[in-house]
Amino acid sequence: MAGxxxxxxxxxxxxxxxxxxxxxEELARSAGATIAATLVQRRQxxxxxxxxxxxxxxxxxxxxxxxxxxxxxxxxxLTPSQLRNIESRLPCHVxxxxxxxxxxxxxxxxxxxxxxxxxxxxxxxxxxxxxxxGRAMSQLGGGIGTRGPGETxxxxxxxxxxxxxxxxxxxxDAVRRIRRQQRQRREAVPVPxxxxxxxxxxxxxxxxxxLTEAGVLESAxxxxxxxxxxxxxxxxxxxxxxxxxxxxxxxxxxxxxVTSFRATLEEVERAEILLHVQDASSPMREEQKIxxxxxxxxxxxxxxxxxxxLNKTDLxxxxxxxxxxxxxxxxxxxxxxxxxxxxxxxxxxAALVVDPLVESSFRLPQSEGSILTALERGAIINEKxxxxxxxxxxxxxxxxxxxxxxxxxxxxxLS
Numbered sequence: 498m499a500g501x502x503x504x505x506x507x508x509x510x511x512x513x514x515x516x517x518x519x520x521x522e523e524l525a526r527s528a529g530a531t532i533a534a535t536l537v538q539r540r541q542x543x544x545x546x547x548x549x550x551x552x553x554x555x556x557x558x559x560x561x562x563x564x565x566x567x568x569x570x571x572x573x574x575l576t577p578s579q580l581r582n583i584e585s586r587l588p589c590h591v592x593x594x595x596x597x598x599x600x601x602x603x604x605x606x607x608x609x610x611x612x613x614x615x616x617x618x619x620x621x622x623x624x625x626x627x628x629x630x631g632r633a634m635s636q637l638g639g640g641i642g643t644r645g646p647g648e649t650x651x652x653x654x655x656x657x658x659x660x661x662x663x664x665x666x667x668x669x670d671a672v673r674r675i676r677r678q679q680r681q682r683r684e685a686v687p688v689p690x691x692x693x694x695x696x697x698x699x700x701x702x703x704x705x706x707x708l709t710e711a712g713v714l715e716s717a718x719x720x721x722x723x724x725x726x727x728x729x730x731x732x733x734x735x736x737x738x739x740x741x742x743x744x745x746x747x748x749x750x751x752x753x754x755v756t757s758f759r760a761t762l763e764e765v766e767r768a769e770i771l772l773h774v775q776d777a778s779s780p781m782r783e784e785q786k787i788x789x790x791x792x793x794x795x796x797x798x799x800x801x802x803x804x805x806x807l808n809k810t811d812l813x814x815x816x817x818x819x820x821x822x823x824x825x826x827x828x829x830x831x832x833x834x835x836x837x838x839x840x841x842x843x844x845x846x847a848a849l850v851v852d853p854l855v856e857s858s859f860r861l862p863q864s865e866g867s868i869l870t871a872l873e874r875g876a877i878i879n880e881k882x883x884x885x886x887x888x889x890x891x892x893x894x895x896x897x898x899x900x901x902x903x904x905x906x907x908x909x910x911l912s
Contacts, residue, residue, distance in 0.1 A: 695774035697745030
């Protein structure tokens with residue numbers, strides 16, 4: 498059951514109503530709900546007491562009674578007073594958009610870190626919504642031998658939640674320290690990070706698997722991937738990168754989630770290049786692109802180089818695909834059919850600034866075969882010839898690799 502506001506100046510007003518409703522219904526299904534009915538309302542401004550107004554609320558009450566619904570979902574954030582007023586009229590539980598997204602995250606968090614981040618976001622969301630939750634919140638604690646009546650149940654719950662929040666933050670700080678140590682070890686050998694970002698269900702995990710053969714979960718459900726994945730990938734120039742798969746974004750993503758998942762999203766902040774994966778078949782692609790840019794701006798990574806990747810081209814007509822192929826700023830790919838991946842890797846190769854490609858001539862004794870093998874693995878070897886016990890060749894590869902064997906460099910080019 499979805500109550501949708503279409504308000505002037507609201508972000509939802511820019512979205513096509515059908516696409517917005519379809520997205521919210523998919524969110525509900527991702528949380529395990531079976532949709533009994535959908536209600537839509539347009540208002541000039543939200544009702545301060547119940548968001549949708551008394552007439553629409555009466556209609557919701559009737560639909561709940563006729564469908565025996567056990568849950569009402571609102572595609573809008575509810576204030577604590579609105580939530581209390583709506584629940585007083587309904588015989589079932591009420592959840593708003595942010596709480597629904599938090600529930601999906603809680604279902605899909607597998608690692609200890611992910612579970613801590615979701616719990617932190619949930620507690621931050623619940624804290625301002627404790628007030629007025631029935632008579633239990635006005636019951637008095639304390640007892641014999643205490644001054645005054647003691648703290649109220651509301652204050653007790655707030656104190657417990659704040660203590661739990663502090664405890665989770667301490668645990669997440671420990672996770673960040675471990676990540677920082679791992680990153681320092683990685684940075685000892687310069688391997689740049691390239692991060693996949695994009696709207697949820699844009700096919701990031703499928704693209705990640707197509708490029709790395711990692712075998713991570715691919716699902717049409719929203720937010721199926723929460724925990725970050727890192728895999729090494731070799732580019733056409735033989736340079737190596739670390740490809741990172743991150744959580745998908747969505748419009749009106751709860752701010753508490755962005756804050757809580759900052760440890761996970763550190764790979765995005767550390768990345769040299771962002772691959773913005775978009776669903777080329779989605780009619781709301783441009784709107785989704787704007788929403789992703791907003792989240793990237795909130796993370797403070799808007800200035801990073803971004804390569805636009807149009808995924809799922811196998812789902813669009815050939816005429817439209819030809820039009821997309823003429824767009825030099827975007828690279829059309831099909832992760833499922835594995836087309837366009839070579840062009841994407843070449844674009845990543847050209848955009849990398851860290852550890853640039855250089856070309857040098859080498860004169861190497863044949864007894865140093867291990868060095869030649871290392872260069873053949875990490876660089877492109879040209880013009881190789883043998884003279885006596887020496888091998889002469891030109892190598893094009895990462896500066897960090899070629900500089901390691903600078904003592905064997907030729908002062909003059911082979912030509």
